[in-house]
Amino acid sequence: MRISCSIFAAAFFILLLSGCGERKELETQAFVVAIGLDKAEDDNLVDVTFQIANPQVNTSQTAEAQNEPSSDIVTVTAPDLLAAKELVQTSHSRKVTFAHLETFIVEEDLARSDLFHNIMGSAIVDPEVRRESVMIVSREKASKFIHANKPTMETRPHKYYEFMEKRWEKTGLVPLSNLNIFFHRVDGELFLAIYATTEREEVEKRNEDTYLAGEVPQKSGDPVQMIGSAIIQNRKMIGTLDGEETRLSLLLRRKSLLESMVASFPDPVNKEFRISVRMMRNGNTKVKVDTNREPAKVQVKVPVRLQITSNPGLVSYTMNEEKQKILKQSIKENLERSSLKLIKKMQNEYKGEPFVWYVPARKNFWTVKQFEKYDWEKHFQDADIDVQYDVMIENFGEQIRPPVK
Known part of the structure; x- marks a missing residue:
């Protein structure tokens, strides 16, 4: 009887601990917080930029990472996002994961091309890519956008994107724009994506919300401006709406x-x-x-x-x-x-x-x-x-x- 109980107890604990076989330590993983997509020189390839958060910055280990950047930015050229994810491992020691990925930044030239939908469609094959991830269309190259975006108030890049994306609920100057809505309205219906830029073409207007990204007369502060919408129909971008038109569309x-x-x-x-x-x-x-x-x-x-x-x-x-x-x-x-x-x-x-x-x-x-x-x-x-x-x-x-x- 005692032997049977011992065997049963051993089997029970083995079952409880068997789930630890796929355990991954946090320090062995590289968490991607933003992905940039640009057209490559080859028409059928894409430049994928990964912004990988530095887990030591703004934590209890900050003292050990005083001279380290808040993120590592790497760009590789590949046929699609999943292939780029594998290629980036050739230079990154930690396992790249999309578990914390919340933001896709797409270059306007790519968004206006036929390749755009193919790249986005292949991206969601990865189970780590969440459909709640926000889509932003940048007027310039996405890699340039990510490198130029150095917010003064946020040391953690994922928090910056999270806070900015939430602002639409309070201002209406940009639309609710995520992958889930994008794929629901991929054919026929118009989909509005957030329009943003780090470049400036300032124009003074009497009406404060009739600006597009980059036109707001701003003398200092963070380089990124998010205002207006990129109009996407039949799998590609066809135009833009300014801040006022975006607000009216929501109303x-x-x-x-x-x-x-x-x-x-x-x-x-x-x-x-x-x-x-x-x-x-x-x-x-x-x-x-x-x-x-x-x-x-x-x-x-x-x-x-x-x-x-x-x-x-x-x-x-x-x-x-x-x-x-x-x-x-x-x-x-x-x-x-x-x-x-x-x-x-x-x-x-x-x-x-x-x-x-x-x-x-x-x-x-x-x-x-x-x-x-x-x-x-x-x-x-x-x-x-x-x-x-x-x-x-x-x-x-x-x-x-x-x-x-």
Whole structure:
């Protein structure tokens, strides 16, 4: 009996410890936090840049790594990402892993080529590549972007990308852009990717959100600017949207995770100035699509709440109810005019829509084949579209007494 119990106990512990056979020590691994993809000189090859985090920087071992860089940046040329992952091991002593990979940076020239989708499609074969990884399109080469990106406030590169990618929820100046959404909208529908650069072509504009990356007049600070979108359709990049157009695209979607944004509008009373407001969604956007008529009819109603944050023209909106109505109507008309201008641009120039209106349109059909035969993208180009903003102003700034009745 004692021998049987001993054998059973030994077998039990062997089963418990057998899972340690594939154990890998942290110090033996090299964690890639960002990957850059560029066109190589050979049309069928790609330059892959790996930004590998230094695990000692900004940890308890910082004293031992005072003179070490925060990351190691290596570029290799290969047919695809997985082949590049093997090639980089020829010069790197640790096992390269994508377990912490969160960011793909794609050169604009590559994004506009037919090779782009093939490279991205082969990338997700690796089980370590997560579909939540963010996609950024850089105006310059991705390798140059990664080398030039030296943020002053973040010593750990993965934290920089993580914080910057989260900013879209608060500003709306860039879209939610990850591999999962990219592969869902790879054919037909438009996909918006984050547009960024470290190069400068500064342009001063009165409207603060009508910039593209690189145009924002910035005198110092981090070199990277992320603002606007790269438009991707049918597996390649076809154009760009600026910050304002990106914001409107998010507002016109039926559902969006965008929390709030600060925007400015012309002061309707004192036209030399602009009024800044904090804009928030006041519920989901209502989208109705009628596919039983020609042309198709789309009705969109966007509910928004506004808080006046700045009034440089010093117009007494807090004390004058009539001026409040003028301001509210002016903002409503401005939003509707800008939205319709964007929609016309998408219909005439890009022949597609980034507003995800194909979802309510698809509900009008019994089967997917019927919807595909209808060809929503083609019907969108001629659709009759009506956009209305339901504007509610919560407050008009600081006030010391109630408005005059």
